[in-house]
Amino acid sequence: MQRSNNGNSVEVENLVKRFGDFTAVDRISFQTRAGEVFGFLGPNGSGKSTTIRILCGLLHPTSGRATVAGYDVVESPELIRRNIGYMSQKFSLYADLTVLENLRFYAGMYGVPASELGGRIDWALEMAGLRGRESSLTGTLAGGWKQRLALGCAVLHRPPILFLDEPTSGVDPLSRRLFWELIQQMSSDGVTIFVTTHYMDEAEYCNRLALMNGGKLIALGTPTELKLGSIRGSLLLLECDRIGDAIERLRHFDGVGDVAVFGSALHLVVSDAAIAPAIRAALEADAISVAGLRVIRPSLEDAFVALTTRHDADPVSELSR
Template identity: 60%
Template sequence: MNDVPSIVVDKLVKRFGDFTAVNQVSFQIRSGEIFGLLGPNGSGKSTTIRMLCGLLTPSSGSATVVGLDVARQAEEVRQHIGYMSQKFSLYNDLTAIENLQFFGGLYGVKGRALDERIAWAIKMSGLAGSEQLLTGELSGGWKQRLALGCAVLHRPQVLFLDEATAGVDPLSRRQFWELIHEMSREGVTILVTTHYMDEAEYCNRLALIDQGLIVEMGTPTKIKQTAIKGDLLLVECSPLGGGLAAVKQAPGVLEASVFGAALHVVVSTGRQPLTELPAFLAAHDVRVGRIELISPSLEDAFVSLTGSRALGSESYQ
């Protein structure tokens, strides 16, 4: 990792009619860095990445990728980037090897170099022996790794992954991220969008994005520390709704929200919530089960920063 910015985004704006999808977004990504855009669907992640790939023209602001302006030098930008979109849009009626040959041809990879890269991609995606299967017959994880292979056949300096792991099983996702880290070590700059919290943890740096605005940026650790201003408690109680209403009235409680079947409650530091809260809730006819101090997740950070409950669930896919 070095300090030369590979991607520079400056006050980027994209409007669709009256709707502002991306609002004054600015960030810089160093070469070899894995940078994540984390936010719910419709928050402007994909629109941002599409502008950086030259698929959409910015309404205002500017962005450069490897020093090339994405609005004016889109065709040159495309020589240096790999792009993988949400649907791993390969040709289902071509075989794995035919897809690789096709994209190799489009990226101008030829001769021995192409053979080598195709062999690498087949090995990387675990498709050895299945090269002649139609892509449509491959499972999600295979398809995804094949799509990654197609996107990086030409050894791009920058890789854009737009929700690239959506709909893939957890094991395949972990394998996929190992490949991403390997490329990052080789100096490839990687910009990913995701709404999976566990994936966001893999990134070197993150930008939390909500309704087209970046609400926080930094390393995952730093974001969690700065977002939660107090101690975080997990409280299991019943009824859950009544518990949430009651706990918000409790002394020292800064915020509270439902996480799964329990509550996450932020209390100001210096209090004794483990003893105070159960008593308070019992007085409000709420039965308390487990209560413990936990370390905040990115989801806690996001909820705390945006006041929304929008992340982390598969239903947002």
């Protein structure tokens, strides 16, 4: 099949995947651009993993269309698999093989030319910080090292598109930060990174984010666009004692749309910030001491909660298309 040459790394149009009567992916559409870090967010069961399996050529869609690296997912799944790298939260490494044996195995799987094998393996060892540990059993490595080794294995064949499915799950914060530095470097080199994550701080590193829930794409945009476009009204930060009692008092307070715990404080979605004095007065009348009440900018977590909470009643949020 002839490749599409439109500058987009991934194109999805009205994609649907059904399993019997269950619709796992429901008419989603989006595009990613070369060199973009594209985040895919959503709760468990939202359709993220099913979509990725379709894009990797592992599942056929029920209807709709998708191309990856210019190849159709139905007509050319083998060509797609040659042009992508894939890394999951389980790392897909062989614990009973050494570091070097894992690298050589994946180089063979991806068809790395013998003339380039030494250089590719040297790069992966340097990137993963495993120089001198070539003979170590992979199963004995710390989580952060396994993670970087898995990344090295996934990109030995220098694919233009890399799929990362919750790649930092269970990894310590320092290793997560180092991993994202590698991701940003690959992006600057023109590699498209398609990543799913449950960590909101990681989502901030993405150029754009797609939010799925119930098989539907409910929002698409940059992190800033999602944060600014998700809250209907204003967001207040409430610092008080007796948080449980405050939640009960405010849950049915006129003008308060949502109440959520954030750390030791509460986030209130209100129709108008001008009701803040009335909120303070109502709490203090119930002997709830208020240490602070002020307007704040929404975080990505606020946006995630707001958008997933109301998606059943709303169409797709046209934040950025």
